Amino acid sequence: MTSVRQLAHTAELWARHRDLLESQAPSGLTDISDELLTVKGDLALAMSSPCRLCARNCRVDRLSGERGYCGVGWPGFVGEEHIHFGELDDVIPTHSVFFSGCTMHCIYCRKMALVQDPEHGVPFDPAELALTVEDRRLQGARTLKLLGGTPEPQLAAVFEMLRSLPTRLPLVWETTLYVPREVVNLLVGVVDVLVCNVRYAEEACAQRYSDAPGYPAIARKALEALAGRIRVSLRHLVLPGHIECCTAGVARMMQETFPDEPLMLLTQYAPFGDAIGDPVLGRSLTADEAQQALAVARANKELVELWPMD
Ligand code: SF4
Incomplete structure (x- = not known):
């Protein structure tokens, strides 16, 4: 159960988040301050337990291994990753990272293997993925694109990964927008291009x-x-x-x-x-x-x- 002290701390974090976002107005990952990125990560962590990272509002304790509708554990799995060219001209080539599991179960999904099996692929290790992103950047990727499934269940660990990147590059985030306002606020300032499907x-x-x-x-x-x-x-x-x-x-x-x-x-x-x-x-x-x-x-x-x- 969330304690009064935790609630007060979270309220302070949101206030700090609002102040930093308003005063710094970053345009994305290459522009955001370390402090704001850290505050976003702390807030995403708080929203993971109980989990309110999507509109389902399952309120399960993801950090202690409970799973909600999406079935994503802590911190989740990377289903596949590669460089691809099927994006906006100023975004390609992009390093696409598909997280397994999804907050919606569309019967026509082309990534059914990822969605139906939240443990498809390899365990998501933020530090390891940061090194993979750097490798892909050195291979020619100009941007990093996160998608799935949908990447919102992994939000807290993603912020940790972003903080570990040896080199920051513009961030593209693909979402169905089945998210609460708090998640919208966490994406603003760190995402360079939000693909709204x-x-x-x-x-x-x-x-x-x-x-x-x-x-x-x-x-x-x-x-x-x-x-x-x-x-x-x-x-x-x-x-x-x-x-x-x-x-x-x-x-x-x-x-x-x-x-x-x-x-x-x-x-x-x-x-x-x-x-x-x-x-x-x-x-x-x-x-x-x-x-x-x-x-x-x-x-x-x-x-x-x-x-x-x-
Ligand atoms: S991210 Fe997963 S566990 Fe969290 S509220 Fe959404 S469906 Fe439930």
Whole structure:
């Protein structure tokens, strides 16, 4: 159980975090002070026990080995890592690190092996991963990209890894935004580019395909909390049969929160995992549907592009 003294200490840390963030306004990992990075790490550690690192709010004691919905232990596993080029021009080549486990269980996930087995890969050792990141930098990586699954369950150990880096490089973080406001605040100032993969605008769709109750409202609140505070790359995977509900709604959500940022539509959907055989998601998106999605998104948001670029 959290003691009164711990609560008071955490409140002091949040106050210090707010002051440093406001006075220093760092743009990302190459710009953040050691002190602010340490405060973020301490806060992430406090949020790991009881765990509130995503919207599930499991409140399990991750530090003593308890596991919540995501199944991620302490500190977790790295499922795979490599240099890759499928990102924004000013980000590539990037060193992509995929953490195992996820806070959402999308039936069509392409990384099902990582998501279903939170111990897929190798144990996450922050000091060791920092050395791997340095090796990849020396091999040509210009940026570090953290994703999964989703990297939020590993947030505290990630801050420890970032503090151990021999050389800092810009940080890209990919998320579904199924996170509370506190996690948004911890990402601001250390992440250089936040890739926001917003999945659904309808509650029923989020529950049916990702077992993610409350997702549309939670993602919207996160976008509102991010607006004007961080560089984002807005993305949405178009799902067959969900253009009028989710693509239209996500585009509207992004117009209202980030009117000057383009929305990248991902139109390469093909069924994977448990989506194979699903009556709606068990087929690929057609070229006609991709064009329809583009038109619907553009009717709701001023700036929309296809990804990869058309
Ligand atoms: S990160 Fe995992 S354990 Fe923590 S609240 Fe989210 S699902 Fe639960």
